Amino acid sequence: MTDVTLRARLVRPFQTALPSVLSVALALAVCFLAIVASQGSLWVAARAYAEMAWGGFGDLPKLFAGADASALTRPWGETASKTALLTLTGLSVAVAFSVGLFNIGAQGQMMVGALSAAVLGGKLALPWPLHVAVCLAGAALAGAAYAEIAAALKLERGVHEVISTIMLNWIAVSLVENWLVVGPLRAQASGDNSISGTDEILASAQLPRLLGETSRLHAGILVAAALAVAVWYWLARTRYGFESRAVGLGPEAARAAGIPVAARVYQAMALSGALAGVAGAVLVMGTEHKFPATLGAPYGFDGIAISLIGQNHPLGVLASAALFGALRAGGTRMQLLGVHKSFPELIQGLALLFVAARLVWETLLSRFRREPAASATVEVPRA
Amino acid sequence: MQALDDASLEIRDGERLAVVGENGAGKTSLMNVLYGLYQPDRGEVRIGGEAVRLKSPKEALARGIGMVHQHFMLVPSLTVAENVVLGKEPARHGLFDLRAANEHVLATCRRFGFALDPEAPVESLSVGSQQKVEIVKALHRGARTLILDEPTAVLTPQEADELFAVARQLTAAGHTVIFISHKLKEVLAIATRIAVMRRGAVVADVAPGATSVKELAELMVRASPTPLSPSRVEREPPPGAQLPFSPSGAGGEPPPATRPPFSPSGVEGPSTSLRHARGERSSGSDQVEPRTPVLEVTDLTARGSRGRPALQGVSLTVAAGEIVGLAGVDGNGQRELAEVLTGLRPYDAGTFSLGGTVLCNPSPAALRQLGLAHVPEDRLKRAVVGPMSVEENVTLGRQHLPPFARGARIDFAGRRERAARLIADYDVRPPDPTARMVELSGGNQQKVVVARELDATPRLLVAVQPTRGLDVQAVAQVHARLRAERNRGCAVLVVSLDLDELLAVCDRLYVFFEGRVAGEIARARFDERFIGRLMLGARAETDTRD
Amino acid sequence: MIRRLATVALASGLALTACKKKDETAPPALAMPAKRVVGLVTDVGGRGDQSFNDSALRGLELWAAGARFEGGGYRPSSADELKASLTPELASRQPPIVPLGVAPLVVQSKAQEDYEPNLELLVEQGAELTVGVGFMLENAVEAVARRNPKAKFLLIDSPVLDASGKPICLPNVRTVVFREEEGSFLVGALAGLVSKRRVGFVGGMEIPLIKKFEAGFRAGVASTNPAAAEKLLATYTGSFDNVAAGKQVGQDLMAKGVDVVFQAAGSDGLGVIQAVKEARAEGKDVYVIGVDSDQAHLAPGAVLTSMVKRVDLAVYEAVRDLKAGTLAGGDVARGLKEDGVGLAVVRLDFPGKLEALAKLEALRQRVVSGELHVPSNAAELAAFKAQP
Incomplete structure (x- = not known):
């Protein structure tokens, strides 16, 4: 390996990841102090963090105390389901970001995707692997189509995508949750019983459980990880990905270089919507097995945080989703100690805040390095 | 450093x-x-x-x-x-x-x-x-x-x-x-x-x-590693240009007694004056005879960024093996013409053809396919993608072609090899293909841009302000590259607000005023003061004299 | 910078060890004594929803465990606090409501897909009985109960249903549903007595559950004021979370001459209450009847009474049965007889209040004794009206 490639392969990724790693560490520390403050006990905070770790990564003490393997597999299952969803919505945001669009609409795209999967899974009768594929594809198409509305508004009418995707989120909520799921598509229970959400999907459309019935670990995590690698390959290794990044980083230069800017934006937005749609499908086909009364946590919005903390890099997204999936799956256990339910989200929010305040970080870091620009390693370009 | x-x-x-x-x-x-x-x-x-x-x-x-x-x-x-x-x-x-x-x-x-x-x-x-x-x-x-x-x-x-x-x-x-x-x-x-x-x-x-x-x-530049050849120093100043340039309005002096030769566009074909010019070119004797026109622009009309008319019936030609300059005070349509020619600005009327292919609001990609290379004016905005690496920037415009791509995949080895070669050829510093473009100085960024564009062996090169902000040595290097392209047989169109630069490198000049070609001047008849007057709208006066 | 962070981490690590040592001498403040653990999983509404979840939490924490949740921990509650939370009917119940000495373990759910792991977590933590609050937890309770046959569960507001929506019975799950029609019947009777012009009903989504409210309410009005029952106006807002829609519907009904309106519409109902409150402020003689819990505090003077669902009592009695060893699986329907539904205290004064309350009590007795069957759907309602 030459010196240059060594730098490119090892040093640069490390430098890129460093602010995120520090931000997460700082967020964990601040949140720890907040728990200490609210509970008035360092010991409780430490135990709460330990509980979170056992709940997220596997309950090792319980395993050593003689419990069966479910002490590990059950936490893994919860972490994996959350990681899968966060990865997919994070990728959705990251892909749109690659062409310079800020897709706030992953939530809405996820919702239409989830509904498509629920309908296709419940109404179609197909053999097992095919049915799963059809549901995933249908959800991806629905999400993509929904995202293309925002892309078209942007390119044809100049409507800013932040505005349009926020509006489209509300339209999705009204259309799907407030009408279809409680109206025409509502599951029918016998007699006077009430049942929430749509009909359950058929067994042939469910994502298979990987570790038996005690753990909810399902194939969704494989789908998400595979897509993360695929998106990384597309962005980093193909010329289409390169062109998309060029459009995102320098739209005018990309245009002057003959890159079809509009086509790349449509493509990336379609992919972004498709990923969010698949997230919805994974939620429906993996754990819920129907479109529930309300579509889970706002994973679409979490995707923004996950993507930014992952530096908009597909593999960074996967890593940050895995971390926060574990923290959130395990974070529930902090409640056992009386710690408020919102702390796991607080960690994520703080980490995002610190990443967003990266400039501040970098200033601080450079001050610590004590490297005034007059002897800096690069000639400062005139700007 | x-x-x-x-x-x-x-x-x-x-x-x-x-x-x-x-x-x-x-x-x-x-x-x-x-x-x-x-x-x-x-x-x-x-x-x-x-x-x-x-x-x-x-x-x-x-x-x-x-x-x-x-x-x-x-x-x-x-x-x-x-x-x-x-x-x-x-x-x-x-x-x-x-x-x-x-x-x-x-x-x-x-x-x-x-x-x-x-x-x-x-x-x-x-x-x-x-x-x-x-x-x-x-x-x-x-x-x-x-x-x-x-x-x-x-x-x-x-x-x-x-x-x-x-x-x-x-x-x-x-x-x-x-x-x-x-x-x-x-x-x-x-x-x-x-x-x-x-x-x-x-x-x-x-x-x-x-x-x-x-x-x-x-x-x-004493003790610089590369020999100095600043064009502005070596260039033979045209007659009457020894004095610091002064605008005709301020100086109040008439043009020099010897009336500068002048041919309004369209009135006299460029060929005759060109032949004169070639003999007097300062550099080299290895030039190619100007041949068929590569770029032909006829009655082009286009609007500027705020909808006001920017080009009002422009006609010009650039032939293989010549450097043609567009002179003019900033904002008289030269920039818009360059944008039209590079596919970045739609036009309303008129035609232009590249290498004999008549075009109708072509895309930048289509023009590049026909052999256009473009050194844009606003480097950080149009020429390079700052946060990307030098080698990634080298591929821009040909990112879908060998040696930069193999099918849909990026050819990393081919890209690295080509980037390293261009970096060496053009003495880009630091010589690191993975350095981010923004980490380079303006001059080195421009070297990358010129290297990339010329590496495509274009038929037509449109260079806008190609030496803006560069030092003497870098300017000389860019000018030498432009001449080399001409000698190879490329048609070169240079747009610059720096009249000295145009006088130094061009074989022929079009002077723009208010969206029209106010005059066309061959090298033999270059005269700074007279061109200055044309740039300020002296067309009516010269018209009467013709 | 990195070194500095490392130092901080190291320092806090030291602090932790120090703290640990200290804690070994004294038992940790939050460690539960060897009490039987009862778990509870809220739905996404969570603690502090002023309704369903809070009611269930009251039953478990204040009544069964004799504890109050404050500042992230439990403290023992006083007898007065418990007494203050009981209505006269509850206070006179036999056996009395007294703390049962269990330890509550509560997990709040943040998303639909968290119900299952949360129930699982409580079972894992040793909860002998785990309460799932709300019909949204039905799937999750079923799944976890099947996996943990030794643990017991209480599911509020829904039977366990199979995939096709038919009720099934699991040996370790008690499900509680409420005969809302009986409570609605009583408030309907009261509305019929109080109304001088017209009676109205506002439902949320038009689903079987809410239809049950309407049927009981209509029957109640018919039993005290047949003329008003004929003119009764019933409207559905189509949602449970649209306060503005509820307010609009409420104003609409009043414009059509309604002076007593019963709402069973979730958050939309808060809009109805708001509309009546504003109308009263303008001097109109109108009333609203609340639902689920006593909603009088939302608009004192405008809320005639509320049709309360005693989720707290259902939770409390399940814990009591657990202690007594009599908690078995199966569906329980709780109506007026079991104090599963009832009327909140009528605090407002109106002409003929005493006679009206006496009449209500008589009707209640007839329902409790089984003499009177309250209709729970449109067909039964027609049959009910047909009888003399």
Whole structure:
């Protein structure tokens, strides 16, 4: 390996990841102090963090105390389901970001995707692997189509995508949750019983459980990880990905270089919507097995945080989703100690805040390095 | 890398000090220290004998030091007065007092002889006027010492002269003006003292009367690794151009007695005059006979960015093996024409053809396929993607072709190899294909752009302001590359606001005025003063003479 | 910078060890004594919803455990606090409501897909009985109960249903549903007595559950004021979370002459209450009847009474049965007889209040004794009206 490639392969990724790693560490520390403050006990905070770790990564003490393997597999299952969803919505945001669009609409795209999967899974009768594929594809198409509305508004009418995707989120909520799921598509229970959400999907459309019935670990995590690698390959290794990044980083230069800017934006937005749609499908086909009364946590919005903390890099997204999936799956256990339910989200929010305040970080870091620009390693370009 | 190495500089009250040096010699870094943007590792800044630590531009301004950057820091939608007072607004009853602002700006303008309308939005102003707004802004904030970073790089000769007049006024009023410049001729004309920088140090301090362009150039590059060939120094100045260029309006002198040969466009074909010109070309005898036209533009009409007409029936041709220049004061349609020709601006009427293919609002991709290469004016915006690496930028425009791609996949090995070769050929520094483009200096960025565009062996090269902001050596390198392309048989179209540059490299010139070709001049008949008059709209006069 | 962070981490690590040592001497403040653990999983509404979840939490924490949740921990509650939370009917119940000495373990759910792991977590933590609050937890309770046959569960507001929506029975799950029609019947009877012009009903979504409210309410009005029952106006807002829609519907009904309106519409109902409150402020003689819990505090003076669902009592009695060893699986329907539904205290005065309350009590007795069957759907309602 030459010196240059060594730098490119090892040093640069490390430098890129460093602010995120520090931000997460700082967020964990601040949140720890907040728990200490609210509970008035360092010991409780430490135990709460330990509980979170056992709940997220596997309950090792319980395993050593003689419990069966479910002490590990059950936490893994919860972490994996959350990681899968966060990865997919994070990728959705990251892909749109690659062409310079800020897709706030992953939530809405996820919702239409989830509904498509629920309908296709419940109404179609197909053999097992095919049915799963059809549901995933249908959800991806629905999400993509929904995202293309925002892309078209942007390119044809100049409507800013932040505005349009926020509006489209509300339209999705009204259309799907407030009408279809409680109206025409509502599951029918016998007699006077009430049942929430749509009909359950058929067994042939469910994502298979990987570790038996005690753990909810399902194939969704494989789908998400595979897509993360695929998106990384597309962005980093193909010329289409390169062109998309060029459009995102320098739209005018990309245009002057003959890159079809509009086509790349449509493509990336379609992919972004498709990923969010698949997230919805994974939620429906993996754990819920129907479109529930309300579509889970706002994973679409979490995707923004996950993507930014992952530096908009597909593999960074996967890593940050895995971390926060574990923290959130395990974070529930902090409640056992009386710690408020919102702390796991607080960690994520703080980490995002610190990443967003990266400039501040970098200033601080450079001050610590004590490297005034007059002897800096690069000639400062005139700007 | 160290930008400054024990640089010492003394600035005296009321002088016009020019700081010259190559790109990367440390001129801007030194001024940034003075302006509080950088802090020195060692050494100090003394003002009036008192050592001070300038930690920010705010502190520098408090000490009366102001700076006008090469790229203006103005809010385009605000008016002149609003821009000037921004950050230090006059207030009445806690509210912004627009009237006071206007009066204040007007007073400053009158005092120093600026012609600025305080209520005009900045986006409607020419580059030269915007620069004046920057100067007024610095004065408004209390600057007594004014640092101008390459102030004439963006100006027409006329505007540059106006700027020099302003500088004289300022120093007459007791202010101090510091210029950073590459243009030695200008420096000699305006400065009262010249400091030469090389490799981070001030190496010479000379009086303009006691030196020459040649000597300055030698001081700047002595012991440089590559031999110097600054075109402006070597070029044979055309007759009547020894004097510093002065606009016809200001000088009031008629054109030289020998009437410059002139042929309005369309009246006389370029071929005859070209044949004259070729014999007189300064460089080389290995040129290719101009052959078939590569670019033919007929009656092209297009609108500018705000819908106003920018091109009003332009016709011109560029043949293989010639360098054709577009001269004109900024904003007379040259830029829009370059944009049309590179597929970045739609046009309303007329036609143009490239290599015999007649086109209709073609895309940049289609034009590149036909053999267009483009060195755009706004480097960071249009030519390069700053956050991407040098090697990634090298592929732009041909990212889908070998050696940069194999099918849909990026060919990393081929890309690295080609980038490394171009970096070596063009002496790009640092020689690291993975360096991010923004980490390179402007000159090195431009080297990458030129390397990339010429690597495609184009049939037509459109270069807009190709040497803007480059040092003498880099300018020479770019010019040599342009000539080499011509000699290879490429049709080269150069758009520049720097008339010296056009006179140095072009075989033929079109002068633009108000969206029309005001004249076409072959090299044999190049005459700075006459061209200057054409640039200012002297067409009617010449028409009557024809 | 990195070194500095490392130092901080190290320092806090030291602090932790120090703290640990200290804690070994004294038992941790939050460690539960060897009490039987009862778990509870809220739905996404969570603690502090002023309704369903809070009611269930009251039953478990204040009544069964004799504890109050404050500042992230439990403290023992006083007897007065418990007494203050009981209505006269509850206070006179036999056996009395007294703390049962269990330890509550509560997990709040943040998303639909968290119900299952949360129930699982409580079982894992040793909860002998785990309460799932709300019909949204039906799937999750079923799944976890099947996996943990030794643990017991209480599911509020829904039977366990199979995939096709038919009720099934699991041996370790008690499900509680409420005969809302009986409570609605009583408030309907009261509305019929109080109304001088017209009676109205506002439902949320038009689903079987809410239809049950309407049927009981209509029957109640018919039993005291047949003329008003004929003119009764019933409207559905179509949602449970649209306060504005509820307010609009409420104003609409009043414009049509309604002076007593019963709402069973979730958050939309809060809009109805708001509309009546504003109308009263303008001097109109109108009343609203609340639902689920006593909603009088939302608009004192405008809320005639509320049809309360005693989720707290259902939870409490399940815990009591657990202690007594009599908690078995199966569906329980709780109506007036079991104090599963009832009337909140009528605090307002109106002409003929005493007679009206006496009449209501008589009707209640007839329902409790089984003499009167309250209709729970449109068909039964028609049959009910047909009888003399």
